[in-house]
Amino acid sequence: MKTVRILDVTKDYGSVKAVRGASFALGEGELVALIGHNGAGKTTLMKLMLGLIRPTSGSIEVLGDNPAAGEFAGRRQLGYLPENVSFDAALTARETQAFYARLKREPVATALDLLDTVGLGAASRRRVGTYSKGMRQRLGLAQALIGRPRVLLLDEPTTGLDPELRQTFYDVIQRLAADGATVLLSSHALTELEERAGRVIIMNRGIKVADGSIAELRRLAQLPTRIRLKVAGLDPSGLPGWAPQDATCRRLNGHIVEIDAAPERKIELLHRATASGNSVEDVDVIPPSLDELYAHFLRQSEQAP
């Protein structure tokens, strides 16, 4: 069941092409990371899904609504956290949360409990005007979670959050995704997303350059996996005899050798190293990180005409 469909969407701001011909569909239970430089079109895509702006061409469907035509029935089941979220300074967090809960026709008491979930606690009775950036971000998360949304659009959700709350935040959205919600989050914190996102969409200058699970992206990118071996009694002058001739090897220091292995040769190379005797004391296998994949796909798209 698809909750969000984007079909060949283009959005121009005058001569600036914010999004060019993007197409993808998001399904229930997916936790999708949307990554890209500033100005790559991430925020524009989210605004298009909310109907805050209209596409120059292409069609969008969110929870059965066409947001560009001003339909909003599905937004009752949608949560949004904008980048740099702001609230009316005169109201307290509890009043703000109650207001948003009423707009979604959700019980106010349940919505107020979310303020404790995000750790606002006692501060929720203070005016939002007195809040720090991190506290506003917490309130932003709390309002996005009102009413167990089926679609969550989170624009840079973890900026300004301390590590502990980050963990809570990821726990909460992973639970929601497990219950069948679609979570789309854009972020610069790629290492955090690596372990959590089931799918990654990479944008560059308004164009979707990659889309798939991390495993799929690794296969597409064909970036080498690094195998680090701690070797006892390493010959100071060169590499051990079992080192492959057809893969890049290098010595990192007196007792560690690193091999760049093509993904399908990992096991073979490990075999060779361990079969040579007991000189190998320890092994680390480091698959290409999301950072490296991201850099790879950006390079690739820049080279393409």
Added chain:
Amino acid sequence: MNVLIVAAKEIHQAIRNRWVLAATLLLAGLALTMSFLGSAPTGNVGVRTLDVVIVSLSSLTIFLVPLIALLISHDAIVGEMERGTMLLLLSYPVARWQVLLGKFLGHLAVLAFATCLGYGLAVGALAATGSRIDTDSLLAFMAMIGSSVLLGAAFVAIGYLVSALVRDRGTAAGICIGLWLLLVLIYDMALLGVLALDQGRNISATALNAMLLSNPTDAYRLINLTGFANVSTFAGMAGLSQSTSLTVPVLLAALLCWTMVPLALAALAFSRREL
């Protein structure tokens, strides 16, 4: 339902920001001053005090209520967009016209509260100090409060239209001050000048009526200064009230138009805005 939720929040915010308090104190203060100082020149013998108060108070309202209304409203859309709160609000299941109408009802409630309480205090004070107040005068006074709220509604709507059209708050504030000067001060001076120069040769009564109706403050002035026989004698407009064919219902309809048309245009402009 959404409209009422938004309206309730606007009222809540206005109370918190002390807008309600400030507007009420300002109107009450001036109304009380008018009631006691304003009647000094006429004395208290044989004159209906309340009618004099209506004349002075409605002249004051023409300056003050549009100003308060524009102050509250010019920021309503463009200000929320600049602060970023509109982005979040519009991601909720609420239509843009509902946001606008909700804000309108909220702001109007604030203005109505301040006017009723502020001006009501003046009547109360007059009654308490032993002035004779008859039913006719009281009706005229209540009509003045009602039409003052309607005048405020028209200027709130005009403020929204400006707010929905411009790019930043500074521009909205500038345009609103300009509109206030134009509609409250310059228009009448220009109209008087033109009439004096023309000496009744070219400008017909119909044209004059049209010119009076095309400014909400003039419609308001005519309602209060000519609408009630007792009042118009004090306002020195008894002559005009007999010569003009504009009746109170027509004038009220004009004020209503001045509210509905800018409000509808503001809703249209807002629905087309991208943010």
